[in-house]
Structures are given as C-alpha cells and as structure tokens.
Amino acid sequence: MAATGVALTALPLRAAGRLRVGIGTYSYHNLSLDEMIEQLKALQVDEIEMSRGEFMLMNHPSEDMFHSARTKLDQAGVRCVSYYSATIKEDQDLERALRFGGILGVRNITGDATGDILHRIDQRVTQAGLTFGIHNHYFPNQKFAYESPDDVLHALAGLSSNVGATADVGHFASCGYDTVEALRKLAPRLKLVHLKDIQARGGEVNVLLGTGISQIPGVMQELHRQNFAGLVAVEYEKEGDVNDDLRREIEFARKIAWWPRLHSIYES
Numbered sequence: 001m002a003a004t005g006v007a008l009t010a011l012p013l014r015a016a017g018r019l020r021v022g023i024g025t026y027s028y029h030n031l032s033l034d035e036m037i038e039q040l041k042a043l044q045v046d047e048i049e050m051s052r053g054e055f056m057l058m059n060h061p062s063e064d065m066f067h068s069a070r071t072k073l074d075q076a077g078v079r080c081v082s083y084y085s086a087t088i089k090e091d092q093d094l095e096r097a098l099r100f101g102g103i104l105g106v107r108n109i110t111g112d113a114t115g116d117i118l119h120r121i122d123q124r125v126t127q128a129g130l131t132f133g134i135h136n137h138y139f140p141n142q143k144f145a146y147e148s149p150d151d152v153l154h155a156l157a158g159l160s161s162n163v164g165a166t167a168d169v170g171h172f173a174s175c176g177y178d179t180v181e182a183l184r185k186l187a188p189r190l191k192l193v194h195l196k197d198i199q200a201r202g203g204e205v206n207v208l209l210g211t212g213i214s215q216i217p218g219v220m221q222e223l224h225r226q227n228f229a230g231l232v233a234v235e236y237e238k239e240g241d242v243n244d245d246l247r248r249e250i251e252f253a254r255k256i257a258w259w260p261r262l263h264s265i266y267e268s
Contacts, residue, residue, distance in 0.1 A: 020231050026052060026237065027234065030239065033052070040076065041078075043246070047078070047079050048079070049083070050082070056085065057086055058087065082191075083101040107131065108191050112134060112145065126160060136148075169214045173201065176201045192231050194233055206236055
C-alpha cells in the first residue's frame with residue numbers, strides 16, 4: 001500500500017461515501033448468460049458493463065441477443081450501465097454500438113477508436129445523450145494506440161466532455177504505468193473504471209485484487225478523492241471456474257469501496 005505514493009493525509013476531507021462496485025461481464029466468459037446472471041444474483045451485484053465476447057461488434061451479434069439479455073437482466077434486477085463494443089472503425093460500427101447500447105439501456109459505451117471516427121463518435125453519442133469511454137489496453141509485443149494515460153488524453157483533445165476514458169487499471173499496470181497517477185491525470189474525463197489486478201508488468205496474468213501490482217487500495221483512494229460517481233467494474237480474466245475468486249474479488253472491492261473502511265485500512 002505504501003507503494004501507491006499517495007499520502008492519506010494529503011486527501012481533502014469528504015463525507016463518508018461508497019463507490020459503485022459492479023462487474024465487467026467478460027469475467028464470466030466461461031459461463032452461459034443464464035449462469036452468469038445466477039452468479040450476479042448470488043453476489044447481489046446490480047450494475048454491470050456488458051463485455052461478454054459474443055456481444056462485441058466483431059462477433060456480429062444480433063439485435064435479438066440484446067433484447068433477450070435485457071429481458072433477463074431486468075428480471076434479475078441487474079442494470080447494464082455500459083456496453084463494451086470493442087473496436088469502432090466506421091460509421092456502421094458506431095450505429096450498431098448505439099443501437100445495441102440503446103436496447104440494453106446503457107448510459108455509456110466503451111471501446112477503442114482512432115482518427116476521424118472519434119469526432120463522429122462525439123457527435124453521435126452527444127445526440128443520443130450518452131457518453132463514450134476510450135479503453136486503454138496492453139498487448140504483448142505490439143504497440144497499442146492507447147497504452148498510457150497521455151495517449152488517451154491526446155486522443156481526447158478537441159472532443160467534448162461526452163467522450164472520455166474507461167480506465168483499465170490492470171492494463172495500465174501491465175504497460176508499466178502508475179495506476180494512481182493515471183487516474184489522477186484522467187480524472188476530468190473519467191467515465192468508467194475497470195478494476196483489475198495484475199501479477200507483473202509486461203504480462204496479463206490476473207490475480208486477486210490487492211495481491212498484485214495495480215495498487216488497488218490506492219486506486220480506490222484516488223477515486224474517493226475525485227468523488228468518482230461512475231461504475232467501478234471488477235474484471236477478472238482467467239480461464240476455468242472463477243466463481244469463488246469473483247466472490248472474493250467483490251468482497252474485497254466492497255470492503256474498500258466505503259471511505260471509512262478504507263481510511264481504517266490505511267491507519268492500521
């Protein structure tokens with residue numbers, strides 16, 4: 001925790017509050033949608049980002065899939081607040097993302113896009129009353145357009161505040177960036193956070209929150225400092241049975257989502 005580089009005493013005083021903890025549903029990519037919903041209900045998770053692979057644009061999902069998912073989520077009392085579209089390259093991709101997000105009832109779309117399409121995204125999400133978050137990513141042995149917070153900020157220059165960042169702290173850590181400083185830089189444009197812990201820089205091995213290099217307590221502390229009101233979506237990318245691990249992830253995230261509890265953790 002000392003490695004976060006954030007002194008607790010430097011934080012401004014604020015009223016006790018709780019960050020919104022949910023799940024990025026790619027975490028359950030090994031389960032069917034119905035099985036995933038049962039796990040969400042068991043964990044009493046009521047907010048998600050839809051990021052399952054079969055719903056991403058490159059896999060050409062049908063509108064019926066989204067209608068069916070919306071019905072099941074509504075019945076379970078789970079609200080989809082963001083849709084992870086993956087890459088948006090052209091207007092057709094953008095219009096599909098907006099249509100699918102509308103079916104799910106989201107307020108935000110997460111994805112990656114470069115060049116002139118960002119201006120079109122800005123125009124269309126503004127018209128739709130939505131926001132868009134650029135997602136940073138780590139890829140081994142190749143340079144991605146959005147690896148650093150500065151990469152994201154450079155892309156956002158000249159765009160309205162409706163376009164911002166979906167900050168994946170795990171990928172920032174994988175790329176060698178300080179996660180707390182990254183969130184501090186992105187604060188004015190932060191739409192959503194993917195809460196993920198990584199074993200080591202230069203890799204993608206996910207570990208339980210608080211046991212890796214992503215500085216998770218410091219990340220939550222910084223989000224409290226910002227009075228961040230968006231979703232903090234726990235992501236756990238691992239093959240096999242992840243149900244018990246995700247239960248532990250959610251318990252840990254909820255524990256430090258409360259400001260008084262986080263304060264006591266640092267004092268101890």
